[in-house]
Amino acid sequence: MPATAKLYFEDTELGDEIGPIILSVTDEQVIDFCSLWGNPHPNRFTDQAEAERVGLDAPIVPGIMSMALVSRALTDWAGPGVVSDLDLVFRGSVPHNQPLHVAFQISDTSQQDGLNQVQCDITMTGPVPDRPYIIGTALLTLPSRE
Amino acid sequence: MPTAIDYEYDHSLYGVEHESGPFDVTPEIIATYTRSVGEDNPIFTDADAARAAGYGNVVAPPTMCALFERGELPDIKLQFGRRQFHGGQRVEPRAPVVAGDRLTASSHLKDVYTKTGRSGTMVHVVWETTFRNQDGTVVAEVQRSQVVRE
Numbered sequence: 001m002p003a004t005a006k007l008y009f010e011d012t013e014l015g016d017e018i019g020p021i022i023l024s025v026t027d028e029q030v031i032d033f034c035s036l037w038g039n040p041h042p043n044r045f046t047d048q049a050e051a052e053r054v055g056l057d058a059p060i061v062p063g064i065m066s067m068a069l070v071s072r073a074l075t076d077w078a079g080p081g082v083v084s085d086l087d088l089v090f091r092g093s094v095p096h097n098q099p100l101h102v103a104f105q106i107s108d109t110s111q112q113d114g115l116n117q118v119q120c121d122i123t124m125t126g127p128v129p130d131r132p133y134i135i136g137t138a139l140l141t142l143p144s145r146e
Numbered sequence: 147m148p149t150a151i152d153y154e155y156d157h158s159l160y161g162v163e164h165e166s167g168p169f170d171v172t173p174e175i176i177a178t179y180t181r182s183v184g185e186d187n188p189i190f191t192d193a194d195a196a197r198a199a200g201y202g203n204v205v206a207p208p209t210m211c212a213l214f215e216r217g218e219l220p221d222i223k224l225q226f227g228r229r230q231f232h233g234g235q236r237v238e239p240r241a242p243v244v245a246g247d248r249l250t251a252s253s254h255l256k257d258v259y260t261k262t263g264r265s266g267t268m269v270h271v272v273w274e275t276t277f278r279n280q281d282g283t284v285v286a287e288v289q290r291s292q293v294v295r296e
Binding site for chain 1: 175178179181182183184185187189190199205207208209210212213229231232233234235236237238239242289
């Protein structure tokens with residue numbers, strides 16, 4: 001069993017709902033992320049005036065940072081090193097400094113060729129749950145207790 | 147439903163690989179990345195914990211490769227739309243990336259298609275990038291979908 005395991009295949013069941021895991025992102029975190037990404041402050045992700053200049057109400061969280069937040073939530077739930085595929089659609093602007101609700105639902109499980117895999121549907125929403133910022137799927141490869 | 151595209155763009159980009167890099171995965175990049183997204187699992191933040199778990203050094207979180215795409219892809223010269231946004235992203239981690247790795251990227255145009263919905267027609271431009279480490283091992287496949295609208 002991997003030393004880092006948090007979730008085992010036997011702990012999962014089709015239909016299981018996980019979360020919401022509630023996250024938020026500060027302005028400073030977005031500035032740090034953008035600096036790594038070669039997109040220094042100010043830009044539409046970090047600055048009100050730059051955001052308004054491109055038609056946004058406020059600075060938003062970059063898509064690849066939102067993906068990193070979903071990945072973090074998966075790690076929080078299932079442990080590190082288990083994501084085999086993460087496929088996200090960005091449906092709405094993800095705001096700074098607001099609660100972000102990340103939820104997973106297991107849509108399939110399989111054991112084949114020695115791999116224990118779990119497919120999850122993913123949503124990230126704000127206060128209005130039926131208007132997701134992000135939808136998507138993840139394929140996790142989990143350790144077995146056997 | 148996605149449909150074939152009626153708008154002009156540079157079809158000669160299909161089948162052409164665009165190489166970029168190298169990208170050095172430093173402990174500082176991983177530390178800033180993990181801090182900015184609140185990723186606090188010890189294998190991502192502590193080299194000793196990572197080594198105890200069987201990795202060679204502190205590990206990069208699974209979607210970190212996407213940082214290195216950074217808009218170095220060619221313009222497809224699409225004759226449509228003025229506004230664009232990041233419509234989707236897919237990451238398939240294939241092998242661990244650890245501090246000290248040196249990555250290279252090979253990208254190609256995967257697909258261009260239209261979707262028409264309540265807000266009008268949108269063109270999706272999908273690039274696929276393969277990241278390899280210094281040993282030639284594929285560490286991640288990344289797809290990025292950029293959406294262009296009227």
